[in-house]
Amino acid sequence: MSNNIAVTEKQVESLQLPPVIKRIRDYQQISIYKDVNPLDWEDWQWQVKNRISTLEAISQIVKLTPEEEQGIKKASGRMMMAITPYWASLMDPDDPNCPLRRQAIPTVAESHIGPHEMRDPCAEDRDSPADFLVHRYPDRVLLLSTEQCAMYCRHCTRRRLVGDKKETNNPNKFDKAIEYIRSNRKIRDVLISGGDPLMLEDDVLEGLIQKVRAVPHVEFLRIGTRVPVSLPQRITPAFVSMLKKYSPLFVSIHFNHPREVTRRCKVACDMLADSGIPLGSQTVLLKGINDRPYIMRKLLHELLRIRVRPYYIYQCDPVKGTQHFRTPVAVGINIIEKLRGHTSGYAVPTYVIDGPGGGGKIPVGPNYVLSQAKGKYVLRNYKGKIYTYLE
Numbered sequence: 096m097s098n099n100i101a102v103t104e105k106q107v108e109s110l111q112l113p114p115v116i117k118r119i120r121d122y123q124q125i126s127i128y129k130d131v132n133p134l135d136w137e138d139w140q141w142q143v144k145n146r147i148s149t150l151e152a153i154s155q156i157v158k159l160t161p162e163e164e165q166g167i168k169k170a171s172g173r174m175m176m177a178i179t180p181y182w183a184s185l186m187d188p189d190d191p192n193c194p195l196r197r198q199a200i201p202t203v204a205e206s207h208i209g210p211h212e213m214r215d216p217c218a219e220d221r222d223s224p225a226d227f228l229v230h231r232y233p234d235r236v237l238l239l240s241t242e243q244c245a246m247y248c249r250h251c252t253r254r255r256l257v258g259d260k261k262e263t264n265n266p267n268k269f270d271k272a273i274e275y276i277r278s279n280r281k282i283r284d285v286l287i288s289g290g291d292p293l294m295l296e297d298d299v300l301e302g303l304i305q306k307v308r309a310v311p312h313v314e315f316l317r318i319g320t321r322v323p324v325s326l327p328q329r330i331t332p333a334f335v336s337m338l339k340k341y342s343p344l345f346v347s348i349h350f351n352h353p354r355e356v357t358r359r360c361k362v363a364c365d366m367l368a369d370s371g372i373p374l375g376s377q378t379v380l381l382k383g384i385n386d387r388p389y390i391m392r393k394l395l396h397e398l399l400r401i402r403v404r405p406y407y408i409y410q411c412d413p414v415k416g417t418q419h420f421r422t423p424v425a426v427g428i429n430i431i432e433k434l435r436g437h438t439s440g441y442a443v444p445t446y447v448i449d450g451p452g453g454g455g456k457i458p459v460g461p462n463y464v465l466s467q468a469k470g471k472y473v474l475r476n477y478k479g480k481i482y483t484y485l486e
């Protein structure tokens with residue numbers, strides 16, 4: 096058995112990294128942005144206001160394929176297209192398989208509904224005891240703070256919710272959720288996600304954080320966001336000094352490809368890390384984007400370089416219209432196999448499947464216990480060599 100799982104020397108060699116991927120172009124090289132003032136470009140509100148959501152605009156940035164054109168036309172009514180100029184500037188105009196492009200531009204494949212796909216695969220709506228709250232695990236809750244994101248990812252698990260609909264900005268709309276947290280003393284960890292919480296203005300997000308922090312039994316706060324990747328301009332000195340007041344507060348950042356780890360993104364992550372905010376990553380395993388071990392390894396190494404600790408790799412949830420992104424589970428297990436032992440333990444995240452129907456995150460990975468009986472464990476190491484541990 097061990098022979099089948101061992102990674103050969105030759106395979107290890109084939110994991111050698113490609114040269115560092117360079118930026119394709121500067122934004123001024125894109126005709127519609129050539130006159131944009133760098134101060135505007137650095138203004139996150141400008142980035143949000145100038146997001147690309149039409150066929151006309153995107154076709155000035157990349158050479159669209161018929162699949163993309165059709166996908167964009169069909170996306171109205173479904174989760175809309177919205178791409179920050181920053182993200183658009185990273186896309187390869189000539190390569191439809193560009194990982195940044197595939198995550199952001201809809202294609203016709205989205206209108207195909209796969210056999211096991213669902214609207215709400217993780218049954219979050221069912222486990223919601225109050226508006227905007229998901230309570231699945233005993234000691235922690237997920238708080239859905241907004242439905243807006245800087246960019247709408249085509250593989251989004253919450254595509255049933257997210258989009259640029261009008262939201263009420265009534266500051267009391269979370270009262271029931273806060274009341275639920277307050278009355279449930281087991282809740283020691285609150286994960287503020289969405290949508291993307293960083294789409295809220297500083298004072299609105301701070302108001303929400305304060306209400307959660309005011310609950311005495313909440314020890315630990317987390318924010319889940321993609322903004323440092325899709326809109327790094329949002330991480331301003333004012334924002335960071337607001338956030339650091341609420342320590343311990345961790346930030347989990349959604350990264351999928353090494354090309355997302357740009358110098359600009361590093362600046363944003365540095366600001367957070369320099370303020371003592373621990374950073375973790377969340378990655379969705381996506382076919383043709385990060386499903387090769389050397390690409391994933393490159394991403395994880397880049398993350399450590401910017402002080403982001405890899406946390407989870409998710410199997411792409413069976414949400415409607417995402418079949419073209421999903422890989423077999425064996426692909427994810429093989430990625431972990433090629434990481435563990437071969438590189439820094441800090442670079443190895445946990446690969447999880449969110450149990451369809453509300454099972455929560457279930458870790459899946461290579462099996463290192465070959466047999467176990469009477470105080471004797473037979474184990475294999477990352478090279479496939481066999482060891483016996485006696486209890």
Ligand SMILES: *Cc1c(COP(=O)(O)O)cnc(C)c1O
Nearest residue numbers: 229230231232235236237286456
């Ligand atoms: C992911 C998630 C959490 C947090 O889980 P951890 O494993 O602690 O990161 C909490 N609640 C819900 C509903 C989740 O999906």
Ligand code: SF4
Nearest residue numbers: 244247248251290321
């Ligand atoms: S940032 Fe997150 S919530 Fe928003 S579209 Fe992307 S995956 Fe969905």
